[in-house]
Amino acid sequence: MTKFKPGLVTAHLLTWLLLIVVIAPLLVVILGAFLNVSFLGLASEQWAARKGDGIFNHGWFAYVFHLYGSNILFSLLLAGLSVVIGAAISLPGAYILATCRWRGLRIFEEVVLLPLSIPGIAMSIGLIEAYITFRGQWWLILCGHILYTVPLMTRVLTNSLRSFDIARLELVAQSLGAGWWHRFVFVVVPNLRHSLIVGSLLVFAVSWGEFNVSYLLNTPLHQTYPAALYATFTANSFQVSSAATTIFLALIIPILFALQWLGGDEFTHVEQSA
Amino acid sequence: MSSGGPRLFLLLPLFAVIAAFLLYPLGFLFRQSIGGTSGFDFESYKALFCDSYARAALIHSLLLSSLVAVSSTLVCLPSAWLFAHNLFPAQRVVRAIFTLPMSFSGIIMGFLTVIMLGRIGVVPQLAQKLFGHDYLSGSAYRLHGLVIAYLYFEIPRATLTLESSFRKFDRRLSLAARSLGANGWQRFSYVLLPLIWLPLLSTFAVTFSASLGSFGVALIVARRFSLLPLEIYQQIIGYGNPRLMSAMAITLVTIAFLVNYSVRLAGDRQQRVI
């Protein structure tokens, strides 16, 4: 209680340390995007960005948008589609997985969740090699994302379905005269509203940051933003990379915070597999 | 009691996605790895396990992943414990920050590592200014740099997995232990540990397979250090041997799967025991 607990103190210290470790690089990057930090080395592409006078400078953002704006849009599109399609596919699926007691379904569920635990690059070259004829089709990238996000959504939904014992609610509904369709529409879906929101945010975030699966699927015309980020890391100056990264973070951070506020316990162990 | 029969068709979309984007491609890869339909053999696997280079990559991967898994599990233990018992100030914010790296693709991790721990990274330069020697300079390109990068990447996973398993632990048990006269250490070793060693294992599994798969980090920082995912990447962008590549991918998948599955089995067994 009020007593001094060395273990507790060290735990706190360690956590603070971790916190710093996590934040520091991000701060450096964000600063790097706005300031003319010179001590990290010179920047190329002088011809590209109009450097503002003084230490503040937004030129890099303009440059990033100019070079990689299309990628940003494309990634947003992908994320959006992943959410919509993911929900459309996962909702009914999760409902069955959570309510049917058939033995075979347990195994199927394992398979569905597989993509969360197996290396993305394996899946991506699988897609490339198996669908070589479609190589360069942008929707192949979408497939990659779906493959990765559907299990996520499914897991969120099944978890929450199980957490509030949907079976019992369905029994009542049934005794009140609701057929399975009514039960699905009036009982299951409304109770999943919250999980759907959380799941969507999660999917959006994951899809927005996804690299392993989609990198190799990228086509010259359709590149995800992370791929563009990679390009900036290799080809552009630190300032440009920082600006690009900052743009990436600007979208991801609010989502993650939202997730913390919305997500109940049943989601914590889903996030981990994101 | 919920008559599954008529509703099973709701499962179709999910099934279709998994079959088309996961099972078929993996099957394809496997077929390719054993030399397609025409008379198959396991040459590629032999090559993978015997050919010094590929084997080195494989071993490196396993080594790195286990290293990362173990260290991340240990590093995040205290924080997870604090979170699970709501002992940390402004917990939500902190958790949110902790979850940041999760949605980063590995490449960002790589970039950050170079910025922080490169030959002229922020850390060495600060060290230079403070202690007059550029400690950690260039460590980004060595094994420990890689481990740190991956670690950064795994912090959220480890923390969340551990936290949720801590939360599942019934605190009344530790109260009971107290009332029976068990001091802190005894409570930990006699009650807590026996009940959470499995969650620890599963955390290990999660982080292990995650780092096994992610190649973004390595893509940027791994210099003289070859990893299986990197090899696969090289095989596909440069001139590679598709059979060997498929074999590598299948091997990755198999390892990741086995690790996760065996942990799951262990878990089930304990469930049955408890």
Added chain:
Amino acid sequence: GKAADKVVIQYDCIPNYANWGGVTAEYTRETGVRIPPDMKGSSAAMAALEAEKANPQADCAYYSAAIGYQASEKGLHQSYKPKGWEKIPSSLKDPGGLWWTVHTAYIGLIVNKSALKGKPVPQSFADLLKPDYKGMVVYDDPTILGTGFTYVYGINAILKGGPDMNAGFAYLKKLDANILNYAKDTVYNDVLRGEIPIWINADGNGLKMKYVDKGDIEVVIPREGTIAMPLVMAMVKNDPHPDATKPYLDWLLSDTAQKIMAESFFRPVMHVQLSAALQKEFLPESAYAKAVVLPLAEMAANADAVKERWTNEIKH
């Protein structure tokens, strides 16, 4: 469609290599046609083209000559003779118009002096073997990037090695001890920032760092000599946007384009008037006295063998 014609896909269009960033930006400014950056190196580009034979994604590709030659052999290109084609020296183009040079560069040592931490600037390939430079040297992975390939292939000739290439590989093996890594992507900015002290690459890139980006850079043409590296364009067979591509390829040989390339110190294949100031910044012709010119046909023929040998002997 209309929108689609507003882009041209060029494989191996690395903004910081030969100032492609500047070149494409200028073309977009003039015509509104977009040429998205593309990070593939020559070999990677060729690999991609081959994989996409069925439905090509790219319109044109930029290679170091040998790889371009090899790609033509593989039948990945279609014949096109851009405006000014006839002015290109015949040694620097395929008679059938399957590839042609846009500019040339020489392999040199790009040294970031501040990153050397006081160590002397290496003057020759031999110097690079000194333990001083342990973990400081970088050259491109020849299996992915053309410049790297040209170097790996050429070093043998510089060292007066025989057709068996043993001399070259012996050297590379020694050099391996000092290598920081074999770059899979351009490391232009790492060098500029001092992350990488020594980069064996096209001299033009180094000069650009020095004069345009004002880096503390010195470009050294090694005493043993250097390798002339023609860099070529080619039009991809059955490319998606031929109508947009041809004008672009023409434009690349125009004065404007050639001048921009020259501003990043890649020597234009066309004769263009350069400002005296710019002229001065180029290294003096004398520096390239001992430049070797490699026989493309032979190079292309041995390419795969050399890459494999490098992978087995050096990288591992």
Added chain:
Amino acid sequence: MLETIGLRKSYGSQLAVDDFSHRFAPGKITTILGPSGSGKSTVLGMIAGLLQPDRGRVELGGRDLTSISPERRDFGMVFQHYALFPHLNVQQNVEFGLRVRRLTRKRRAERARETLQMIRIEHLADRRIREISGGEQQRVALARAIAIRPKVLLMDEPLSALDARLREELRSELLRLLRDLAITTIYVTHDQIEAMTLGHEMIILNHGQVEQAGPPDELYLRPASLFVANFLGDSNVFAAESEEVSERLRLPFATINLQPNGHNSSPNEHSSRCWAMIRPESMELVPEGEADFAATVESATFLGNRLRLQLRAAGEKVIVDVENRCAVSPSAPVYVKVKGAEVATWPR
């Protein structure tokens, strides 16, 4: 009228309910009492149609319901754990059954209102579920079930999740309500008092089989089996012998007069050995002269409205309930008279 004919259900190898046949008096309340695991919920599930019987059938007014799915049986159901819909407020919960029956919003609203009034919780109409207490939740669950005007009302331990005091309150309220409603009701519980006070009729289940069925007082006063005697209320059971002149019964520690009262099934012819059951309240302390037997007080426990004495008579344990103010000193001798008319016997 609701009737079950030879219902039988087994889970895997284990038989949960066997040959459950009963005619449920229309408009009356039938309570099913039994130890945990005796098959109560299973019976209810089969009647509701949520479980398929292995054998037997359920009939309503002579019509076989077997083929009719639960949602079309119009049976109201109340579960131990309320199972209210968390995403709907109280009123919406009550309206649910009407909504799926396609009633107009207006009709729904007024029906819900009057139901809530009937249960005296109209003030909760707009509350969210998690904003109301357990007792209130149970009321809402009931309202939801009766709002659809069910042909039959099925309740599975509706009160067992509440604490003792609250349970009592709700019990008496249910009593009033259910008797007013006069819906055929089947009420599963493992609380004796609940079963006896609420039920017009009572069924005692044991290991999936009906031990006895009938009005509560009959079951209590004239238990048909040892199980019922022991399970329902407290009792003393002795191995006894009825003498030839079957007016007298020889207990291990005394011989008492049995006024023939029909409660005691005549011991079978061949042997006169029988079981005798005497309720604690069927004995009284009397002056030495009038006593059937003497005993010593082992312990006296105060139960509020009465005092329970643990006596020992000739080695046998006997429990006797006496007036709560009665003053007895432990290990003192007492003299006990048995109300002969209240003894029940079975052949053994």
Added chain:
Amino acid sequence: MLETIGLRKSYGSQLAVDDFSHRFAPGKITTILGPSGSGKSTVLGMIAGLLQPDRGRVELGGRDLTSISPERRDFGMVFQHYALFPHLNVQQNVEFGLRVRRLTRKRRAERARETLQMIRIEHLADRRIREISGGEQQRVALARAIAIRPKVLLMDEPLSALDARLREELRSELLRLLRDLAITTIYVTHDQIEAMTLGHEMIILNHGQVEQAGPPDELYLRPASLFVANFLGDSNVFAAESEEVSERLRLPFATINLQPNGHNSSPNEHSSRCWAMIRPESMELVPEGEADFAATVESATFLGNRLRLQLRAAGEKVIVDVENRCAVSPSAPVYVKVKGAEVATWPR
């Protein structure tokens, strides 16, 4: 001797326990009874040391325990949900407290054995926790707690998770066991019968405050407050007036003789208005002549060992318990006599 002095605990704004002072009779069982949320568990938690009181202290034999951490208090504790260690088998669970006390394996084993025997579950020794029933789990939890020979035994609603019948069984077993053990025991429950049968002494908590403490019969027969009167057992409470000659009490529907018996605190001087509490069993049906008042039967509920009559007398509801065989016909007039000696009154 265990003593609590002015214990107080609040969670945030809300006061859970206020000024809880009591001397717990050594070797005796004290039961704490109160409605849900009245602070029972909080009191127990503070005594065990698992909760820090905001104010007040706990003393054992005059020694202040405040600074002593729970694990060094040697208090045994039994929780509502057993909290058995799932990874240990029964014997290991029982041995746990001995293990952390560094007893040799041999001593541990035999101590565990004898404890299990005492509770009559030695046959379960090698079972896994999930392989034994709720009742058995509760027994194991008890064994685990007493195996350490605790100075004080604390039990928080140990039976409330069990079903009615099982609860009764275990109750009588506990009674035997605890009285044999003669450990100072504090037993929290919200079941009246449990509280009254098990407790040598009883504390009634309400809103975190002690309403009354004393032997069960005293609390039942002489409740110190309306709350106790209503909470403990069933009762009729009327607004009454005692006449000058305070031998007579005027109820809304009758005037009765009060034999002065000390139960009824004399109504205050200024006004003679008071509350009168009459237990259902303190009235009896008598021939018209001897009656205090006449009433009509509204309903009769069979409660097994007695029959409960809902009467109405001059508009007032009166509940009366009579003999279970007594035959009354609803809406018939009956004549009631009040046992004047058993009426309790408080000024109002």
